[in-house]
Amino acid sequence: MATKVSSSPAFSSPALSPRPNPPGPSGRAVPKAKALAILNATKSPAPSVASTPGDGGMDLSEKMNDEVRRQFVIGGRLGEGTYATVYAGHYRHDPTSLVAIKKIKVNADFKDGIAMDAIREIKFLSELHHPNIISLHAVFSTKDQNLSLVLEHLPAGDLEGLWKNGSISYTSADIKAWSNMLAQAVWFCHENFVLHRDIKGNNVLIAADGTLKLADFGLARSFAEPGRPMTHQVITRFYRPLELLYGARHYGGCVDIWSMGIVIAELVIREFFLPSETDIQQVHMITEIFGTPTEETWPGVSMLPNYLPIGPSGFKHPLGTSYFMQRFPLLGADGVELLRGMLTVDPAKRFTANEVLRHSYWTNAPTPTKKEMLPKAGGGLKAMGEDLKRRGGEADTGRVDKVARKLDFASMVQ
Amino acid sequence: MRLTEDDLYRTSTQYKHWSFTPSQLAAQRRTTNIQASERVKAAVARQRAQRSLLDASASESERAGSGVENGGDTPVRVDKEVNCLTVTEEKRLVDVFCARALDLGKFLKFPTEVTATGIQFLRRFYLFNSPMTYEPQTISPCAMFVANKVENHGLPLERYVAVLPNMTTDKVLAPEYLLVQGLRFNFQVRHPFNGLKGGHLEMIEMARGNANLLPNAEKTKEQLQQEMLQLPRKPNGPAQSLSVAQLEKRIENAYGFASIVLKGPAQLTDAYFLYTPSQIWFTAHLLADEPLTLFYLSAKVPTSPIHSKIISTLRSCADLLSSHSSYTTDQISKEEKVAREKKEKEEVSALIKKAKHCRDPDKIDLVKLNLAQKRDAVAGGSLEESKAKRRKLEREGYQKESDDFWGPELKKANGAKVA
Numbered sequence: 001m002a003t004k005v006s007s008s009p010a011f012s013s014p015a016l017s018p019r020p021n022p023p024g025p026s027g028r029a030v031p032k033a034k035a036l037a038i039l040n041a042t043k044s045p046a047p048s049v050a051s052t053p054g055d056g057g058m059d060l061s062e063k064m065n066d067e068v069r070r071q072f073v074i075g076g077r078l079g080e081g082t083y084a085t086v087y088a089g090h091y092r093h094d095p096t097s098l099v100a101i102k103k104i105k106v107n108a109d110f111k112d113g114i115a116m117d118a119i120r121e122i123k124f125l126s127e128l129h130h131p132n133i134i135s136l137h138a139v140f141s142t143k144d145q146n147l148s149l150v151l152e153h154l155p156a157g158d159l160e161g162l163w164k165n166g167s168i169s170y171t172s173a174d175i176k177a178w179s180n181m182l183a184q185a186v187w188f189c190h191e192n193f194v195l196h197r198d199i200k201g202n203n204v205l206i207a208a209d210g211t212l213k214l215a216d217f218g219l220a221r222s223f224a225e226p227g228r229p230m231t232h233q234v235i236t237r238f239y240r241p242l243e244l245l246y247g248a249r250h251y252g253g254c255v256d257i258w259s260m261g262i263v264i265a266e267l268v269i270r271e272f273f274l275p276s277e278t279d280i281q282q283v284h285m286i287t288e289i290f291g292t293p294t295e296e297t298w299p300g301v302s303m304l305p306n307y308l309p310i311g312p313s314g315f316k317h318p319l320g321t322s323y324f325m326q327r328f329p330l331l332g333a334d335g336v337e338l339l340r341g342m343l344t345v346d347p348a349k350r351f352t353a354n355e356v357l358r359h360s361y362w363t364n365a366p367t368p369t370k371k372e373m374l375p376k377a378g379g380g381l382k383a384m385g386e387d388l389k390r391r392g393g394e395a396d397t398g399r400v401d402k403v404a405r406k407l408d409f410a411s412m413v414q
Numbered sequence: 415m416r417l418t419e420d421d422l423y424r425t426s427t428q429y430k431h432w433s434f435t436p437s438q439l440a441a442q443r444r445t446t447n448i449q450a451s452e453r454v455k456a457a458v459a460r461q462r463a464q465r466s467l468l469d470a471s472a473s474e475s476e477r478a479g480s481g482v483e484n485g486g487d488t489p490v491r492v493d494k495e496v497n498c499l500t501v502t503e504e505k506r507l508v509d510v511f512c513a514r515a516l517d518l519g520k521f522l523k524f525p526t527e528v529t530a531t532g533i534q535f536l537r538r539f540y541l542f543n544s545p546m547t548y549e550p551q552t553i554s555p556c557a558m559f560v561a562n563k564v565e566n567h568g569l570p571l572e573r574y575v576a577v578l579p580n581m582t583t584d585k586v587l588a589p590e591y592l593l594v595q596g597l598r599f600n601f602q603v604r605h606p607f608n609g610l611k612g613g614h615l616e617m618i619e620m621a622r623g624n625a626n627l628l629p630n631a632e633k634t635k636e637q638l639q640q641e642m643l644q645l646p647r648k649p650n651g652p653a654q655s656l657s658v659a660q661l662e663k664r665i666e667n668a669y670g671f672a673s674i675v676l677k678g679p680a681q682l683t684d685a686y687f688l689y690t691p692s693q694i695w696f697t698a699h700l701l702a703d704e705p706l707t708l709f710y711l712s713a714k715v716p717t718s719p720i721h722s723k724i725i726s727t728l729r730s731c732a733d734l735l736s737s738h739s740s741y742t743t744d745q746i747s748k749e750e751k752v753a754r755e756k757k758e759k760e761e762v763s764a765l766i767k768k769a770k771h772c773r774d775p776d777k778i779d780l781v782k783l784n785l786a787q788k789r790d791a792v793a794g795g796s797l798e799e800s801k802a803k804r805r806k807l808e809r810e811g812y813q814k815e816s817d818d819f820w821g822p823e824l825k826k827a828n829g830a831k832v833a
Binding site for chain 1: 417422425426427445446449525542543547559560563564566570571572583586587590591592594595596598599600601602787
């Protein structure tokens with residue numbers, strides 16, 4: 001039970017003063033304006049300000065928003081996507097403390113006001129504070145009613161870029177270190193009752209010091225109340241577990257665990273593990289390796305709305321340990337066991353985030369590489385811009401279409 | 415690896431930005447009230463000055479119509495001042511609209527947490543904004559709609575607007591940025607509902623002799639069950655001897671009563687600002703069945719200074735929740751209730767009437783204000799240059815076309831120009 005400590009609220013209103021900061025170009029001189037406001041508060045108010053026509057003065061919350069906005073200096077554009085434009089930036093008081101500023105675009109197709117992606121991302125990143133989750137420094141809005149998210153500066157690219165970069169070579173110990181950071185991020189989300197629902201290599205960004213950071217919470221949501229349906233149209237296809245492809249509307253953290261398993265698998269084999277062009281093909285790719293699920297291997301599977309008893313190429317038996325040992329030699333026997341725990345088709349038998357972290361793989365040899373020692377590409381600022389601007393569910397690899405994620409707010413139960 | 419709920423709660427925006435001591439809360443409301451009053455007075459004075467320039471007689475009647483004022487200096491001297499709302503009246507007005515939002519939520523068949531989030535959004539917004547500046551009538555539909563998005567309920571705006579009288583999509587969305595800014599972009603509200611459910615299930619297990627024991631607990635599961643069966647109905651009452659089934663029924667009843675308290679009084683008072691979700695649900699349960707709740711608490715928290723601190727916190731929270739008029743116990747007779755409701759109704763309509771006279775004239779039409787703000791953004795150059803340029807070109811294009819001898823070109827349904 002949380003006991004309340006009498007905390008002083010984080011805002012420091014400059015004033016009991018009703019006087020708005022005088023409008024006009026002097027607006028940037030914050031300390032001066034503040035001092036003025038305090039001065040005015042003690043004396044009788046200056047009539048000239050109030051009679052400025054058209055300027056209704058600033059609301060307290062407007063003022064707070066302005067104070068937040070003025071903390072940052074916005075620099076050059078790093079990337080632009082359908083969902084957001086990303087700028088470089090830094091704290092005004094310290095030009096060496098860098099940030100990335102993600103300015104959400106107003107979506108003309110979405111008639112219901114502020115986009116769901118933005119609401120979700122702001123909602124969850126404001127609450128989740130963990131070294132392996134991208135941190136949200138602040139949010140502010142601008143006069144033209146755009147929301148800007150001030151995010152942690154992560155200049156070293158993403159996991160997908162890492163395995164695609166042929167000039168970098170890495171070892172089992174490196175894979176273990178990266179996988180562990182990802183597993184901790186996912187565990188923390190689930191511990192906070194948050195489902196990420198879009199885990200994939202290019203949503204896992206790399207900080208300058210080598211730390212991995214899970215990003216893009218545009219599809220995230222809280223765990224649903226038992227019995228309340230959710231959408232199954234989430235997670236970029238390559239990373240989508242079978243139950244979602246079968247149309248399951250009740251699920252938990254297990255969907256993220258599957259995605260995490262795929263991300264780790266890709267890191268090992270340095271190519272997409274289960275690439276496909278369509279949802280049907282994705283089911284096929286999964287069952288080719290993990291076998292066609294039946295009521296015996298996965299009780300309840302036949303009740304799922306889009307369940308196909310037998311795929312286009314007939315009934316498939318699951319591949320055994322030898323296949324995995326051969327395909328993922330860098331993981332070792334314990335790593336393969338963990339991977340198969342994450343990639344168990346029956347969500348009820350799949351590892352939970354907690355079980356993942358308790359696995360002996362992490363403590364067995366080889367010891368995970370210290371993060372300062374991890375190989376790095378230095379994807380640069382542009383790469384981060386590319387990563388952040390994407391909308392959830394989009395993959396921008398040459399081999400995939402832009403995944404049509406139909407998170408149509410109007411017609412779906414989320 | 416373990417995180418305690420306390421650890422998690424302390425990192426929440428609810429704890430960091432929306433938790434207060436009673437004096438902090440009062441101070442914030444005072445600040446907001448003072449600022450808003452001054453602004454209303456200044457704006458009204460300005461308007462009157464303008465009007466008196468235009469039409470002396472109109473200004474005359476205006477003065478006669480406004481209420482009395484208790485002094486204080488204004489930038490522009492007028493004979494009669496605006497009678498602004500006091501802090502208490504502002505809070506009362508917000509409370510009234512929170513109660514209406516509760517009804518709206520029921521009408522829309524929103525799940526409990528959607529309505530509750532909407533109400534808390536309203537309460538949070540009006541901590542930094544006055545109902546004199548922004549009428550609750552205009553903010554409330556927006557707050558409920560944003561809550562509907564935040565909680566993933568997914569009712570589309572079109573359908574939302576369709577069921578509300580005199581509502582348009584513009585009216586709902588116009589204050590959206592204003593609202594989220596007022597909420598400091600904190601969208602998550604931590605509710606006590608899930609906690610209550612969890613505690614309830616745990617009590618049921620305890621009653622069945624399956625208690626989840628603390629490390630080095632003094633009592634066994636069986637002992638806990640036995641003691642629980644004998645708990646008195648009322649504090650200091652005689653010991654009972656219930657069957658397990660009867661005890662389960664008792665726990666169910668307590669749960670039912672507690673959830674009503676959480677959906678009503680807990681939403682309509684300052685409970686969320688002053689107490690944590692766990693304190694709130696415990697209090698609701700305490701109000702429902704004191705012996706049971708205290709027994710459960712002592713089984714979870716060993717006797718210690720913390721234990722007594724928790725109890726005193728719960729008691730003060732209980733005072734708050736039970737003070738709300740929607741909190742009905744057996745003590746209040748039907749006639750009393752009817753009389754109280756009638757009196758409340760009269761007070762509220764007087765209050766709403768008073769509020770109408772001290773609205774900030776600059777902020778009445780939020781739809782227009784919203785459009786104006788977007789326009790200002792262009793003028794101020796804060797719109798992206800390319801966007802502004804494109805709009806300018808478009809505008810010039812239209813103007814040029816409309817200046818043509820035959821007027822602008824007609825458009826086909828598909829948007830292609832007539833060749």
